[in-house]
Amino acid sequence: MLEFAASQKINRKLIVQGYIFTKHSENNDGKSLWRCEKRTCTARVHIKDDEIIHEVATHNHTLTHGQVEVERARSGMKRRGETTEETTRPIVKNELMNVPISAAHILPKRTTLSRDVRRHR
Numbered sequence: 082m083l084e085f086a087a088s089q090k091i092n093r094k095l096i097v098q099g100y101i102f103t104k105h106s107e108n109n110d111g112k113s114l115w116r117c118e119k120r121t122c123t124a125r126v127h128i129k130d131d132e133i134i135h136e137v138a139t140h141n142h143t144l145t146h147g148q149v150e151v152e153r154a155r156s157g158m159k160r161r162g163e164t165t166e167e168t169t170r171p172i173v174k175n176e177l178m179n180v181p182i183s184a185a186h187i188l189p190k191r192t193t194l195s196r197d198v199r200r201h202r
């Protein structure tokens with residue numbers, strides 16, 4: 082089962098073994114091509130029906146520890162922004178509790194996070 086970190090409205094992100102991919106293109110037949118989030122990296126994943134059908138799994142960089150947790154928290158914020166009436170501040174605060182201290186240094190600024198949430202309302 083593939084894991085997506087995403088808001089409903091825009092750019093779902095695909096998480097494969099801790100690496101994050103963004104959608105590059107999609108064919109009429111439902112096949113989609115995902116590229117590693119790092120633009121300089123050549124890793125690719127092709128998926129169809131929520132399954133990986135082809136994979137170029139060689140990354141030219143190491144995993145950023147905590148990146149996946151940060152990504153999950155950010156998408157959680159956006160989703161709550163879309164689907165609940167909660168105000169922005171508690172949404173951000175609650176989702177940040179899911180981010181381990183060890184990943185705190187790669188979090189965007191609070192103001193950026195709040196803006197993300199507001200954009201999704």
Ligand SMILES: [Zn+2]
Nearest residue numbers: 117122124140
């Ligand atoms: Zn990569």
